[in-house]
Amino acid sequence: MNAPAKNEDFVAAKIPDGVYAETVLDVEHYTEHLFRFRMTRPDAFRFRSGEFAMIGLMVGDKPIYRAYSVASPAWDEELEFFSIKVPDGPLTSHLQKIKAGDTVLMRKKPTGTLVLDALTPGKRLYMFSTGTGIAPFASLIRDPETYEKFDEVILTHTCREVAELKYGFDLIEEIRNHEFLSEIVGDKLKHYPTVTREDYPFQGRITDLIESGKLFTDLGVPPLDPAIDRGMICGSSAMLKDTKELLEKAGLTEGANNKPGEFVIERAFVG
Numbered sequence: 001m002n003a004p005a006k007n008e009d010f011v012a013a014k015i016p017d018g019v020y021a022e023t024v025l026d027v028e029h030y031t032e033h034l035f036r037f038r039m040t041r042p043d044a045f046r047f048r049s050g051e052f053a054m055i056g057l058m059v060g061d062k063p064i065y066r067a068y069s070v071a072s073p074a075w076d077e078e079l080e081f082f083s084i085k086v087p088d089g090p091l092t093s094h095l096q097k098i099k100a101g102d103t104v105l106m107r108k109k110p111t112g113t114l115v116l117d118a119l120t121p122g123k124r125l126y127m128f129s130t131g132t133g134i135a136p137f138a139s140l141i142r143d144p145e146t147y148e149k150f151d152e153v154i155l156t157h158t159c160r161e162v163a164e165l166k167y168g169f170d171l172i173e174e175i176r177n178h179e180f181l182s183e184i185v186g187d188k189l190k191h192y193p194t195v196t197r198e199d200y201p202f203q204g205r206i207t208d209l210i211e212s213g214k215l216f217t218d219l220g221v222p223p224l225d226p227a228i229d230r231g232m233i234c235g236s237s238a239m240l241k242d243t244k245e246l247l248e249k250a251g252l253t254e255g256a257n258n259k260p261g262e263f264v265i266e267r268a269f270v271g
């Protein structure tokens with residue numbers, strides 16, 4: 001296997017059309033399987049909070065891309081991504097080794113359905129995530145527009161182990177300590193972390209917690225109501241399917257960019 005390409009390789013290699021070559025600024029590893037990185041943002045790169053982009057590396061003389069939700073908000077001068085490390089993953093086996101100063105490729109056009117535009121107006125916004133599915137919500141909870149549109153924002157994050165929740169806790173702390181965001185967010189944002197394979201005060205799959213009603217009791221909110229509640233879901237295919245079924249059972253209908261609805265879904269990408 002080849003090592004990830006360094007900046008100097010790009011001087012000689014031709015960057016394909018429609019692709020940005022950006023510089024890694026910072027890398028933080030959370031567990032054996034999770035890390036985040038920040039990189040420079042091209043001036044011309046515009047996206048809506050919650051969208052994803054194709055991120056890549058030159059591996060040998062070939063670029064390899066995977067879809068990554070942008071974890072930073074639309075106003076941020078830098079770009080942040082939250083990734084798993086797949087030991088034999090075509091991209092992540094290389095991407096997990098990047099360091100500040102390395103070059104990462106990004107295709108120019110972002111896209112995605114986990115955007116505020118795809119939801120009809122409501123009062124309470126649920127963001128249901130498992131694993132790296134928290135990434136698009138890391139963007140949305142740091143975007144003031146989310147709090148202009150909703151009175152209450154509930155971020156649920158379920159992981160197998162406690163250590164995997166750290167990225168979410170760091171985000172909440174960053175918001176609380178942020179000069180402007182802390183004022184805009186106030187007490188509108190609620191974080192509901194749960195764990196499924198270790199002891200923890202909040203335990204269980206989010207689907208089970210919705211079905212039993214424990215989620216709502218713990219949060220002190222009424223059960224799901226299509227008149228005021230909106231949802232966004234990001235996780236594995238199985239998690240999306242099961243959570244979607246529960247929202248539909250509660251009377252919420254799925255929306256899209258061209259047809260806003262009461263909830264939207266997107267697969268948390270791996271590779």
Ligand code: A2P
Pocket residue numbers: 130131158159160195196197205206207235236238239240242243
């Ligand atoms: P569990 O430990 O019970 O499988 P994964 O890494 O497999 O995507 O799992 C991330 C988290 O999502 C785990 O806590 C896992 O719980 C949970 N999960 C997996 N499948 C589902 C599902 N169909 N519905 C809800 N949560 C799920």
